Amino acid sequence: MIKKILVVVLVLVAVMSNAQEGTSSPYSFYGIGIQKFKGTVENRSMGGLSVFTDSVHLNLQNPASFGELKLTAYTVGTSYSNFEISNQTESSSGDNASLDYLAIGIPAGKFGFGFGVIPQTSVGYDLGAVDDNGAEEQFKGTGGLNKVFLAAGLKVNKNLSVGLDFNYNFGNIEEKSILSRPDVQFDTREITSSNLSSFSLSLGVVYKTMLTDKLELFASVVSTPSFSLTADSSRELSTILLGNNGQEIVVDRQETELGDNDIELPAELKVGSGIGSPKKWFVGAEYTYLDSGDYSEALFIQDNVEYSNASKFKLGGFYIPKYNSLTSYFSRVVYRAGFRYEETGLNINNQSIDEFGISFGVGLPVGRLFSNANIGFEYGQRGTKDFGLVREDFFNVSISLSLNDKWFRKIKFN
Numbered sequence: 001m002i003k004k005i006l007v008v009v010l011v012l013v014a015v016m017s018n019a020q021e022g023t024s025s026p027y028s029f030y031g032i033g034i035q036k037f038k039g040t041v042e043n044r045s046m047g048g049l050s051v052f053t054d055s056v057h058l059n060l061q062n063p064a065s066f067g068e069l070k071l072t073a074y075t076v077g078t079s080y081s082n083f084e085i086s087n088q089t090e091s092s093s094g095d096n097a098s099l100d101y102l103a104i105g106i107p108a109g110k111f112g113f114g115f116g117v118i119p120q121t122s123v124g125y126d127l128g129a130v131d132d133n134g135a136e137e138q139f140k141g142t143g144g145l146n147k148v149f150l151a152a153g154l155k156v157n158k159n160l161s162v163g164l165d166f167n168y169n170f171g172n173i174e175e176k177s178i179l180s181r182p183d184v185q186f187d188t189r190e191i192t193s194s195n196l197s198s199f200s201l202s203l204g205v206v207y208k209t210m211l212t213d214k215l216e217l218f219a220s221v222v223s224t225p226s227f228s229l230t231a232d233s234s235r236e237l238s239t240i241l242l243g244n245n246g247q248e249i250v251v252d253r254q255e256t257e258l259g260d261n262d263i264e265l266p267a268e269l270k271v272g273s274g275i276g277s278p279k280k281w282f283v284g285a286e287y288t289y290l291d292s293g294d295y296s297e298a299l300f301i302q303d304n305v306e307y308s309n310a311s312k313f314k315l316g317g318f319y320i321p322k323y324n325s326l327t328s329y330f331s332r333v334v335y336r337a338g339f340r341y342e343e344t345g346l347n348i349n350n351q352s353i354d355e356f357g358i359s360f361g362v363g364l365p366v367g368r369l370f371s372n373a374n375i376g377f378e379y380g381q382r383g384t385k386d387f388g389l390v391r392e393d394f395f396n397v398s399i400s401l402s403l404n405d406k407w408f409r410k411i412k413f414n
Contacts, residue, residue, distance in 0.1 A: 023122040057073060061222065063153055065161070116149060177190050203224075235258055290310040349389065
């Protein structure tokens with residue numbers, strides 16, 4: 001079983017490193033793309049809230065949660081997004097689908113371990129502009145940043161768990177621009193490709209205590225220090241002829257190695273708290289702060305772009321009518337809902353690009369033990385139509401499997 005899982009992980013890593021596009025957002029033009037991973041489907045259905053942890057589900061946003069595991073847990077998540085991009089005069093729509101994560105967690109007494117692969121950011125845009133002289137410029141970008149992680153958690157006592165995850169971040173971003181002039185026969189094409197790589201880590205703490213016989217308090221903290229992302233870049237400058245079907249015929253090509261460039265990614269601090277009744281209901285809130293005020297465009301400098309410190313606010317929870325009902329399947333279903341608001345830290349034309357989302361979902365019991373099929377829905381907006389910018393309206397559908405099994409069972413002989 002372990003060998004099969006490792007093979008699947010390696011295959012998915014190879015696929016993600018070559019096909020990472022999971023967005024069509026024009027705002028993925030900036031930095032290293034827009035954030036792709038916002039938690040498991042269980043988390044995303046509660047507004048992205050990651051405060052809650054238990055012994056049978058993986059919480060990939062806090063490594064301390066691995067110390068809570070009592071059963072081996074597997075999870076895989078995918079999503080589908082339908083979107084509309086509009087400004088003051090026109091709009092366009094589209095859709096895309098992507099694999100969001102694959103992970104496994106293994107309990108070992110007071111310890112818990114896990115590993116997996118997660119796409120973190122995504123680049124996928126197709127833009128165009130025409131100046132007063134009739135010159136047309138097209139911009140296209142694909143790629144993003146992924147991570148492979150190894151996490152370990154320790155249950156210090158019945159109330160406190162701590163954890164650490166160690167990440168290898170990797171990916172590729174390709175940016176292409178084509179300049180066409182009405183009085184020039186040939187067009188100019190520039191392609192910049194950047195291979196990204198780095199190591200990083202996160203520290204997590206989970207604290208739980210019973211306030212009364214039926215009321216439990218949750219608190220969590222996750223800290224991710226700032227780290228340097230190395231971009232090994234090369235640039236190709238070509239003279240091309242565009243065919244009628246969009247084919248790019250290369251007339252002349254010149255390649256240049258740009259060398260390594262370090263991108264300082266901001267530190268992140270996440271704190272949350274919640275209250276609930278075990279196996280019945282939970283409600284919580286979470287605040288995330290990113291020290292992104294000193295971040296700058298390392299790959300492509302833009303005069304009208306600035307970065308400020310970013311914040312995220314999340315509120316959500318779940319309700320289970322009767323988790324151990326023998327007569328009603330729907331009484332064992334987990335019903336989730338949440339809200340999030342994000343100040344992304346990206347400022348274009350002196351305007352902050354903010355994002356919000358409203359979500360809900362269900363966890364459907366399947367098979368034995370505590371396995372679930374999870375379905376989540378989210379409606380949200382990013383950006384604004386004002387000040388020459390665009391607004392994105394999106395509707396996401398996310399699906400995941402959260403499966404449990406017992407490993408390392410002692411064999412008994414009569």
